[in-house]
Amino acid sequence: MNDFLFPEDLEQLDPAVAELIRLEEERQARKLILIPSESYTPRAVRQALGSVFTNIYAEGYPLPETRWMTEEQILDYEAHMAFYRRYGDLRYYMGVEYADVAEALARRRCAEAFATEAIPANHIYVNVQPLSGAPANIAVYEALLKPGDVIMGMNLTHGGHLTHGAPANVSGQRYRAVFYGVDPRTELIDYDQVEDLALEHRPRIIIAGYTSYPRAPDWAKFREIADRVGAYLLADIAHVAGMVAAGAYPTPLGHAHVITFTTHKTLCGPRGACILTTDPLLARRIDHAVFPGLQGGPHVNTFVAMAVAFRLARTGKFRRLQYQIVANAKALARALTxxxxxxxxxxxxxxxxxxxxxxxxxxxxxxxxxDTAARVLDLVGIVCNRNTLPGDPSPALASGIRLGTPWVTQRGLGEPEMAELAHLIARILKSIRPYTYPGRQGPIHRGKVEFDALEEARLAVSELASRAAVDYEVRCTGYPHHCLITDTQPPAAEWGLIELEGNAVVAFLGHLLVEE
Known part of the structure; x- marks a missing residue:
């Protein structure tokens, strides 16, 4: 019998993609990644994500009663298979007997990871089908709002998210958005302003949760304001979900009507999202908004990867990781100051x-x-992103950089290394000489760095990264991927005269050279 299964390994079938993956592995190992929304997904989670559950469709949901089953009951295959063969389930496809187990297991483990003494897992309704955080938030709006209703979230330049009503996002186009911000003196959330805006605009949803505001919100105060105007409180804890599960950050459970979060940031899981509520009526509306409202077939392979991640989230090692992440962020902030x-x-x-x-x-x-700061830091091996601060005119002219400690903490760096890292960051930023030149739409901001300063920083970052743990063998490919003096060979012959021609020679040399 001739088959069409393509059984070859990736290296055999597509060596170009295999090499691309190896290059990305090397980048992640040789650089220090400080992007707060990124973390290192454990190997077991990646194995589950790449499993044969990738192959199937499973539109719909498991039976409702699986929400209250224990993990032991969910994994009782004899009982499950007997029930499935006799009664079937609520999905639109056959062949989903194990998909039901996967989704029920992910939901149960998620509920147990976020349960508290006051609110046990059986009181938490979980949807694990949203493909990411933005679809999760939009699904909540679709479930609870009508077009034109008022939503209130944090101003994007103060630390909010696109899906909290930004004009460029569907949330700011389908609904009428009102924004609160921080007090310009304290740089903390101005709860008086939040309350005044809520009383004036009567939002249907108030959103608390942030992408660059680093302080913990007062969940009780937000709920008090929401109750006063008859609004739902949505807690978007995408960034801090891992810390919430570990007890290293205040939980919104018991305060928020609905909680959303991604599973691939501090939870260190696969790319996906969850929606939690303790209200069964809201849960039913949210489930319908996710499917069939916004999505079709869910990613069943993500369910099994989530199940692994939520199991890890209940371990002592994970809790220690989350507390260390916070300790490292505080140490880095102190050292930079x-x-x-x-x-x-x-x-x-x-x-x-x-x-x-x-x-x-x-x-x-x-x-x-x-932007200039982030680009120069990336050149020396420190990966971060530009970020707006209150008062910035636009994201294109962001005056800040956002730093996060999940990935470097996973790799074993602690407070002493945060002091080293702060010194390296400060040294390279202070070595940049900012300048501007006229552009068609206004001044263009750039910066110049002495080559010696750049190379010294590269070597120092490389040495620090070499001390950080990885769980695979790291190659050293050298130029053009990683540009250290130690990675390059001297030229075979002396350089001769280089002649430049063209209309933009002066501008080119202005970019290229440190000196005028």
Missing amino acids: EEGLRVAYGGTDSHLLVVDCKTVRGPFGEPLLG
Whole structure:
């Protein structure tokens, strides 16, 4: 019999993609990744994600009673298979007997991971089907709102998220968005402003939860304001879900009507999202909004990977990781402040912090902007992203960089290494000479760095990264992927004269050279 199964390994079938994956493995090992929304997914989770559950469709949901089953009952295959053969289930496809187990197991383990003494797992309704955080938030809006209703979230430049009503997002186009922010003096949430805006605009949903505001919200105060105006409280804990599950960050459970979060940030799981509520009527509306409202077939392979991640989330090792993530973020914030850089919002309660790059000025007073800072840091092996601060005119002119500690903490770095890292970050940022030149739509901000300073920082970051743990063998491919002097060979012959021609030679040399 001739089959069409393509049984070859990736290396045999597509060596170009196999090499691409190896290059990305090397990048992740040789650089220090400080993007707060990224973490290292454990091997067991990746194995589950790449399993044969990728192959199937399973539109619909498991039977409702599986929500109250214990893990032992869910995994009782004799009882499950007998019931399935006799009665079937509620899905639109056959062949989903094990998909039902996978989704029920992920839901149960999620509920147990976030349960508290006051609210046990049996009182938590979980939907694990949203493909990511944005679809999860939109599903909640679809379940609870009508077009044109008012939603209230944090201003994007103060630390909110696109799906909290930003004009560029469907949430700001389908609904009328009102924004609260931070007090300009304290850089903390202005709860008086939140209450005044709520009383004035009567939102149907108030959203608490942030992408760059590093302080813990007062969940009880938000619920008090929501109750006063008859609004639902949505807690978007995408960034801090791992810390919430570990007890290292205040839980919104018991305060928020609905909770959303992604599973691939501090939870260290697969790319996906969950929606939690303790209200069975809201749960029914949310389930319908996810499917068939927004999505078709769910990703069953993600269910099994989530199940593994939620099991890990209940271990002592995971709890220690989350507390260390917070300790490292606080240590990094302190050390950066001691190095003379301004940490916005006065510090952090979580895994992230934002550095105000305007601390660094050029010879004529030009401020260092976040994009320039992030690009230079990436050149030396420190990966972060530009981020707006309150008062910035637009994300394109963001004046901050956002730093997070999940990934480096997973790799074993602690508070002493955070001091080293802060020194490296401060040294390279202070070595940048910001400048501007005219562009068609306004000044273009750039920065120049002495080559020696850049190379010294690269070597120091490389040495620190080499001390951090990885669970695979790391190659050293050298140029053009990683540009260290130690990775390159001297030229075979002396350079001769280089002649430049064209209309943009001066501009080119202005980009290329450190000196004017």
